[in-house]
């Protein structure tokens with residue numbers, strides 16, 4: 001008998017039921033008599049949102065009253081860093097701030113796959129590729145958990161959009177489920193052993209995720225091997241008896257759960273739930289308490305948080321176009337757009353952090369260039385206004401260069417609803433048009449969490465996607481635009497020419513009750529590449545102020561793995577970072593043209609060369625066999641290729657698996 005079973009044996013049924021149920025929205029039940037402590041769980045993922053009960057809620061989600069903490073870039077930007085170290089540091093700093101506020105488990109990261117770009121929470125998620133997502137998510141988790149704060153990997157399973165999020169039934173064909181949707185969870189769990197996994201709101205194959213034996217027992221515990229605790233999303237359990245039997249250990253939420261507690265007690269009496277099932281959940285939750293060892297209340301360093309947030313923001317903003325505008329060589333430019341003055345640096349909903357301190361791009365550019373002329377250009381949350389545009393045009397006509405900062409209206413990107421369109425609003429499109437009509441050197445900086453259409457691209461000379469960059473948004477933007485730092489972010493999802501090009505578009509929001517993932521494995525770049533659909537910017541795209549060359553690629557096929565190496569040299573005049581992205585083309589006609597199997601980011605000074613080595617496990621080149629219901633590594637030729645920052649092959653070699 002282990003020590004947890006000994007404690008459980010001393011518990012009454014009522015105490016056990018308390019243990020598996022929340023006690024208010026952010027705490028668990030406890031058993032004082034046996035020294036079983038309460039635990040505190042708070043959001044996540046891009047900062048600690050520890051609610052301050054005495055503070056007023058001021059937003060429509062009723063969630064703003066929280067203590068201040070570092071607001072890190074949202075995960076959409078973190079993904080574009082392709083930088084494991086950055087993710088790890090964020091995890092460590094999150095742990096330090098969480099512990100300071102007495103938090104045991106941070107509710108994140110969210111690793112749902114970016115299937116349809118209008119997804120309301122896409123700013124909270126990483127990528128359209130499970131390898132990239134899981135590599136960064138596991139570093140974030142390892143950083144967090146190494147300091148004794150638990151994570152809750154969310155939202156398992158199929159919560160890829162917010163469309164009817166509480167009830168929609170998600171249907172994913174077997175191969176796509178295994179190769180895409182479970183893969184991100186499987187890889188993350190194997191690499192970081194998250195203390196908890198959060199069961200999502202939606203249904204999966206008919207059952208709500210928190211009540212689905214297939215999702216929680218068969219796929220998560222039996223197949224993937226997850227052995228931590230499963231918690232429900234907030235109020236995601238409808239039938240507590242079913243949820244407990246499915247393997248949902250802890251019920252969390254906002255409402256009164258006395259009815260659910262009674263239902264469990266009744267079910268124990270009539271045999272619907274076994275004592276063993278209840279005890280197993282209790283055991284997992286007792287073990288969770290031991291895993292979360294961080295010292296509560298220990299002082300934290302919010303200035304360090306700001307620096308970590310700044311580094312990540314610099315590493316993840318993406319330069320999409322640059323015809324001789326950046327780095328800004330002189331001060332004859334003007335800044336237009338409210339987002340420069342009052343930046344948007346995070347999305348809305350449960351992830352919203354009360355920032356420790358923020359910086360604005362305008363303020364930070366002024367620190368470098370002195371007084372910079374500025375016009376609002378548009379009014380947030382209001383319709384297009386001709387006089388506001390005219391004022392901006394007047395300013396832009398007097399300067400050599402105009403830099404327009406754009407963000408969406410409040411709640412344009414938020415939890416609980418998807419966007420309706422990928423288009424910028426009318427006022428933004430008119431602003432770009434108007435400024436381009438009076439100035440020949442126009443740059444646009446987007447503060448948007450997700451993908452937008454860019455029909456204006458040919459009219460402007462430079463474009464930066466700065467995402468929701470966290471509290472250091474201003475300083476990071478200024479550092480990159482001025483050339484103090486070099487751009488090294490690469491897109492973690494494809495930017496289509498138009499929304500309708502997205503492969504999930506024909507299947508999305510067709511029926512209120514059901515979402516069928518009809519595109520199968522051909523999601524994101526797997527679709528655009530394979531079907532030769534032109535895109536605005538491919539997955540992995542991102543420019544730099546320097547250039548890199550690739551040479552001397554080698555492949556060594558070993559047992560259960562392949563080692564690939566290549567020399568990368570910084571051939572430009574300034575220091576910069578290159579992301580080596582390794583893709584594979586597998587044998588067969590039923591596979592995507594290419595799939596990401598590994599990557600690494602290298603910081604190189606001018607002229608410096610590195611030998612990049614990437615090891616690819618066979619699991620990552622395997623294909624799901626729908627007859628054997630298992631992964632297999634096929635015989636035949638595998639083409640490995642590195643792709644450069646503009647989506648072109650820069651080095652390629654093949655290996656024949658039949659020879660091994």
Ligand code: BGC
Nearest residue numbers: 043044107154155233234350
């Ligand atoms: C969200 C979760 C979040 C929880 C607690 C839910 O509505 O889906 O991501 O962690 O609320 O705020």
